[in-house]
Amino acid sequence: MPKIEAGSVREHRAQRLAQLIDATEAILEEGGAETLTAGAVAARAGIARNSIYRYVDSVEDLLELVVTREFPAWIDAVERAMAAEGTPEGQAAAYVRANLEQAARGTHGWRASLSRRSLSPTARERVRNLHTSLHEALDRVVRALGKPQPELTVAVLQAVVDACIRRIDQGDELATVSEFAAGATRRLLAPDES
Structure with a gap:
């Protein structure tokens, strides 16, 4: 032994x-x-x-x-940020903000690049599944808002998060990117005025 x-x-x-x-x-x-x-x-x-x-x-x-090393802490941070909010709108904003904060504090860009270039298709699928588990929290919040076309709303919000994370990975300031993302989130989730 x-x-x-x-x-x-x-x-x-x-x-x-x-x-x-x-x-x-x-x-x-x-x-x-x-x-x-x-x-x-x-x-x-x-x-x-x-x-x-x-x-x-x-x-x-x-x-x-x-x-995948940072995933557990990342997911935990996003879930805690969302749980601290009392409204679905606040939870959606917390989801966006927490994801950007995690991207800014970690090595997301390097790990994402490594994932795209070096992992097998099977391993990339497991990484996608981890991302999907995170997106499910946003899906629940958007559905709670009763927005029409919730799948499309989630996809657009996630696209905002993904684009903003890429900007952070490229060196943009978290505060600037986060402010932009927060505004986009508010506009997307604003009540319809029809």
């Missing part, structure tokens, strides 16, 4: 997997996906090459774990 470096086997496995993800991320940031090999990850993490396969099935699994 290998020596564990934590209070339990479960904690040891979690720590070791985190080390592998950290090593993978560092290699990707330094040299790109072309430089990512099991041997490079093992050397960077300080473990034997074949030990990687106790934690993941392939190097591609490590790529996917790097791409």
